Amino acid sequence: MTHFAIAGIQMSVGMQNNIQAMRSRLDVLMHVYPWVEMVLFSELAASGPNHASAQPMGGEFETEFQDMARKHGIWLIPGSIFEERDGLIYNTTPVINPNGEIVTRYRKMFPFTPYEQGTTPGAEFCVFDVPEVGRFGVSICYDLWFPEVSRTMVAMGAEVILNPVLASFVDRPADLAIAQATGAMFQCYVFHINGIHAGGNGYSTVVDPAGRIIHRGSVGEELIPIDVDLGELRRQRQQGLLNMGQPLKSFRDSSVEFRVYKPDFDRSYLNSLGPLEKPDRAVRTAQVTCQ
Template identity: 30%
Template sequence: MSIRTSRLSRPLLALSRPLLLSTLSTSTTRPVRPTVPLPALRPVIPSHAMTMSTRTPDAAKGPKVHVALVQLPAAMPGGKAAQVARMREMVRDAVSQGRDAGEAVDLVVLGEMWNGQPSHDELVKNAEPIPAVGAPEASWPAEATTCREMADAARESGVWLLGGSIPEAADGRLYNCATVWSPEGTLVQTYRKTHLFDLALEKMTYKESDTFGAGDRLASFDTPFGRFGIAICYDIRFPEIATIAARQGCTAMFYPAAFNTHTGPMHWELLQRARALDNQIYVATCSQARDPGAKYEIYGHSMAVSPMGEVIGTAQEKEAIVRVTFDPEVIANTRAGIPLLTQRRFDLYADVSVTPPTANGK
């Protein structure tokens, strides 16, 4: 039996192995509605560890989402004040660029630890208490200066702002903490990095957990244009986070991050493409720009990847604004063409988004 598929259907014809040619057939000669409905999202029960609403949104439906990744310069002379001032300028630039292009920015994303230099002393100096989610601004601690600037930036431009991460001072220690701000300047979500990088080798030791505490929950946030997951840098190496987010209806995972020039070229793009393709969602990272004089060479390359694993936007190492659009229809087409959602074998392996953590876990 011959196979006739139009050129138009190619994007949907995303088969991994249609080996059995005789079972492959065109169903009609003229466009009609599919006889079988597109795969529906499985209803899932949120893990106890994921803070989000329980009503699962459908990432394959809804409006397009216009996102700007703001790759701020790292370690500017002038420290925190200079970083925050540049953040304000670049958020304004990102929003006006979107407006000029007729794709008004919905959501701006900043990088990891973007408000100062990465030395221990500087982190301690720049750390601030982060207000409770939803707390009225009048009740915020005076020291929450970066938070006030992020709230103002969101309000000023009328955008959602995923404020990358900043050093948070709480419980007498530091956390690597992300914040999310609504267009009204309300803090709607926080996420403390859950996977800390500790290393002990012959030639060197490195212990992030000496400085930072680890978060104790995963996080996402809801907007009128969909749900989005948040994790930070090294977290991207743990696939479960993106899988849980996708199964709970997220359109995208965002990773503020600061890979270096050693692992960056090897793994930065690969990890993002893997998380996107395996979970059929968008993935975006936001880095700081490289400080040419720094010992720690930041890779930069803030990036966004489609549900098919294609890079749809990227910066180089310098200061940059990357604008990309997330299209739920692309998610729908990807899931229809490669129906991973309906073909999983949860009789053979657990669903990490449903099963409660094991008692013998870490």
């Protein structure tokens, strides 16, 4: 069996520099749970949804994160930050190893358009290996709504999907259902970690490879340490989810050609849905009756 300890931190996020608060929460986590080996914060935990905080790669935020990882000797996925690059802004997650080295970065593929205006989509999938443990994939918030992202990472070998989120809208129950379904469909662990206040409305969720909820959070600050069993995950991928469905192998062995992804697919229905923009208030004509 291969066990690995991952902790999510659900914390209050403001629209300012939250680095010291992140450092403080991490210090507490590692004091109480010194066996934790990887820590995941929520999306944009460092500064909230504030484009003015954008920094280039290797900026102050990343330097601070590297110091935190090095201090505690942990893998650190510090949520995400706004990254300024070639005149564009990306929503970017750095992945930092226990030596404080940035091993990769992931740029959010599906910004929450039209609400997340001004953020440029990324175009590269992100998986990375923890030596002698397993392979991990990173997606950010709304990316989880697009199963193609999770399917691609799992097909690349990802066993755990790390999904920092900033979610506070009325569709939050759908987020949670999608996180649970992702665990079952792709036989993987899902760490769906939200913030509170400017960082979201909480309810961070951790799902196992059978789609079972290991942890469902509340609306307050939480430390969420989970010991995952990658040996059990691999057994379920080989023998079936709870010895039943084997969706990864069924997909692998299917001869169906999914033409929806082909450039010549008829997109007339999709195009008929109109532009991707915020819905507006309905225009109503007042009816006046004179007697």
